[in-house]
Amino acid sequence: MTEHLKSSRYIYRFFSIVCGLILVSDVCNTVILGYMSWLPLWGRTLCDTVLTSLFVFPAFYYSGLLPLIQFLDKNKRNEESLKENEQNYKTLADSGQALIWLSGKDKLCYYFNSVWLQFTGRTLEQEQGNGWAEGVHPDDFQRCLDIYVQAFDRRISFSMEYRLRRHDGIYRWIIDEGCPRYDRKGEFIGYIGHCLDIDESKQAVEALRESEEKFRELFLNMTEGVALHEMIYEGEKAVDYRILDINPAYENHTGLSQKKACGLLASKLYGTGTPPYFEEFAGVAVNRVPISFETYFPPLARHFRISVFSPKKGFFATVFEDITKQKQTYEQLQRTAGDLRRSNIELEQFAYIASHDLQEPLRMISSYTQLLEKRYKDKLDADANDFIGFAVDGANRMQKMIQSFLVYSRTSRDNSPLQTVDCNEVLEYAKMNLLMSIQETATRIESDPLPTVIGHSELLLQLFQNLIGNAIKFRNGRAPVITIGVQQNETHWIFSVKDNGIGIDPDYFEKIFVLFQRLHAVSDYPGTGIGLTICKNIVERHHGTIRVESQPGSGTTFFFTISSQLKA
Amino acid sequence: MNILPQIQPITILLVEDNPGDSRLIKEVFKDGKVANSLIIAKDGVEALSILREPSSELPDLILLDLNLPRKKGLDVLDEVKSDPNLKRIPVIVLTTSNDEKDILKSYDLHASAYLTKPVDLNEFITVIRNLENFWLTLVKYPPKRKS
The missing domain is CATH 3.30.450.20 (PAS domain)
Incomplete structure (x- = not known):
């Protein structure tokens, strides 16, 4: 556009100057030719032409026609080179x-x-x-x-x-x-x-940003304290380490703020002579092999689990978790478990020793009252005979209780290994042991095919024997019929032992499992009241439970479970 | 059958700390009509010193309780059986313990029999009588005197 304006300016200048000069040359011609009227026409015409030429050429020159011509010529050349340039640019752009x-x-x-x-x-x-x-x-x-x-x-x-x-x-x-x-x-x-x-x-950048953000989030929000450190060397020797960055969890765990910690030497920050865990950390910073350990850190009076790794040589990061609470809980648990174990052992020992040692004086009472009875029965009066009778009876009963208590304490102390036990065999053994009373009472025992379980065979035998024995003992004046069934759920075998005996009042469902609890007079149904306590103990040792369903007069069913998850 | 003992009563060393028990055993012997002469030692140390007393005669039989003061019954048994002069004397363990470990240990140390003291008097009498029968009829007398 500028070029265009420039050229129109030249044209304007050219025409104004040309017109001016023509005017001047005309005036001069007219004046000069007026004085030269004496000349013939051809002379005047020649003179006019010469004069006009004299004016017009300079006019041409000064009016800028030449620059115009030059401009037009140059413009043409520019246009060509421009076109060439443009082509070059296009080629360049397209390639x-x-x-x-x-x-x-x-x-x-x-x-x-x-x-x-x-x-x-x-x-x-x-x-x-x-x-x-x-x-x-x-x-x-x-x-x-x-x-x-x-x-x-x-x-x-x-x-x-x-x-x-x-x-x-x-x-x-x-x-x-x-x-x-x-x-x-x-x-x-x-x-x-x-x-x-x-x-x-x-x-890629986006992925990196996302990943960065993710890790940043993790860094900021994780419950484990994280700190990045730089090892400080004096020559070849590591002498200290500097905290470079810490996350908020670190602040929470240690109570040290980022402001205070970052940039500080560990020996200064923790106020310990040698920086904490210096040897361990220095090793990781050099070898770049991660380590992990649990430790009690006295300056903070807390337990930590510390994992250390080295992101690059001379640097290391620590990730630590405050395990003080777990540690305390664990220690408490250990103590409680220890107490419990001791208490159990003591109790078992007490039960065993007490029942064992109790037998000595009891034997004295029993033996000497019997000796009294033997030697003086008819030498004393009837009262004396009764008294001796009661003393002997009491001593005998106490003797039986102590013995059954010994059996009970033995089931508790039994530490025979768990083994594969075919319950069908166990039932057969139980029947054999009870053969006399089964025959005497014409008891009929019906059973589902029983499973093979993992358990203590001796104890399971006792369990079956006690339950079947009870079913026979508490019969209802007719031949006992005992039905043994079994079912299975995800975790346990569920056995049932059903009889047609005298039944149990629901009020006593809990009581019957308590040691030495009896529901009947000894004269009606002999026994010490320990059988079901032993059953409960055995079932519990197999991670199971025992309960009873019954109505007085219409039989009783005991349900007990044995874990199917036990391992031999 | 029981001709021999009546002619020659057996000498029994009873090692028993409880006077009630010693007396009871004495009475049971009496009730069981077992002829004997009973020497009583109240603990293991006394028993061994009686046995090792050069002037005394060796008993025909030792009845040994396990739960004894000063020296335990099993230690007494061990010493008796390790002593060439004493090892031929039959030892019968007579105790309240029916702990399997005690029983096995006793037999390991060459006890001749292991008896638990029955609570029932009549049962006790039977045991003692059987003991007499056993020893006096089936078992040959060991050489009785020190050479």
């Missing part, structure tokens, strides 16, 4: 990786290089004007437009990232950098922009 666009002063794009067109898979005509905007991701469009317009109005460069739809319909992240263009005379003529597909690196 590169960059997507290039040009916009005019009206902000509208009028040029896209072939890389752009190949990328979008559209024609130049489709892209021109605002056509290209159709390919920008809707979520990015407004933002990009704002950046472009604002930069455009201020004539400044811009750089922005947005998603552009590729020919295959996939949006790719591109970076678009635009800058204002000026002609050689400094006139603003629009913008030029070039874009690069940064989708892959963008995604």
Whole structure:
């Protein structure tokens, strides 16, 4: 445009000067020719021509016609080189990786290089004007437009990232950098922009950012304290370490703030002569082999589990968990378990020794009252005989109780190993042991096929024997019928022993399992009241439970469970 | 059958700390009509010193309680059986313990029999009588006197 203006200025100058000189030359001609009227016409014409020429040539010269001619000539040459340049640029633009666009002063794009067109898979005509905007991701469009317009109005460069739809319909992240263009005379003529597909690196960066964020979140929110350290060396020798970064959990655990801790030497921070765990940490920082240990840290009076690793040589990170509470709980538990174990052992010993040693004096009472009875029965009166009788009876009963208590304490102390036990065999043994009373009472025993379980065979035999024995003992004046059944759930075998005996009042369902609890007079049903206590003990040793269902007069069913999860 | 003992009563060393028991055993012997001469030692140390007393005669039989003061019954048994002069004397363990460990240990140390003291008097009398029968009819007398 400037060129154009320049040339019109030349033309104006040229014509005004030419007109002026022609006017001057005409005036001069007229004046001079007026004095030369004496000359013939041809003479005057010749003179006029000479005069005019004398004026016109300089006029031509000074009017700038020559510069005009020169300009026109130069312009023509410029145009040619410009065309050549443009071709070069286009070739360059089309052969590169960059997507290039040009916009005019009206902000509208009028040029896209072939890389752009190949990328979008559209024609130049489709892209021109605002056509290209159709390919920008809707979520990015407004933002990009704002950046472009604002930069455009201020004539400044811009750089922005947005998603552009590729020919295959996939949006790719591109970076678009635009800058204002000026002609050689400094006139603003629009913008030029070039874009690069940064989708892959963008995604990589995004993934990295996400990962970074994730780890940052972890670092900030994890309950374990994390601290990054740098080993301090004097020459080759490690002498201390410096805290570089800590997370909030570290602050919580130690009570040391990030402000206070970061940048400080460990020996200073913890107020210990040698920095804490220095040897261990120095080893990790050098060898880069991670270690983990539990420790009590006196300056904080807490227990920690510390894992140490080295992210790079000379550096190490500690991840530590405050296990003071667990440690205390564990110690408490250990103590309680120890107490319990001791108490159990003492109780068992007490039960055994007491019942064992109790027998000595009891035997004295029993033996000497019997001796009394033997030697003096008929030498004393009837009362004396009764008294001796009661004493003997009492001593005998106590003797039986002590013996059954010994049996009970033996079942508690039984530490025979768990083994595979076929319950069918156990039942057969129990029947054999009870053969006499089974035959005497014409007892009928029916049983489901019983499972093979993991347990203590001797104890299971006692369990079956006690329950069947009870069923026979508490019969209801007719031949006992005992039915043994079994079911299974996820964790246990559920056995049932059902009889048609006298039954039990529901009020006593709990009581019957208590040591020496009896529901009947000894004269009606002999026994010490320990059988079911032993059963309960045996079942519990097999991680099971025992309960009873019954109605007085209509039989009793005992249900007991044996864990099916036990291992031999 | 019981001709021999009536001619020659057996000498029994009873090692028993409880006077009630010693007396009871004495009475049981009496009730069981077992002829004997009973020497009583109240603990293991006394028993061994009686046995090792050069002037005294060796008993035909030792009845040994296990739960004794000063020296335990099993130690007495061990010493008797390790002593060449004493080892031929039959030892019968007579105790309240029916602990398997005691029983096995006693037999390991060459006890001739292991008897638990029955609570029932009649049962006790039977045991003692059987003991007499056993020893006096089936077992040959060991050489009785020290050479």
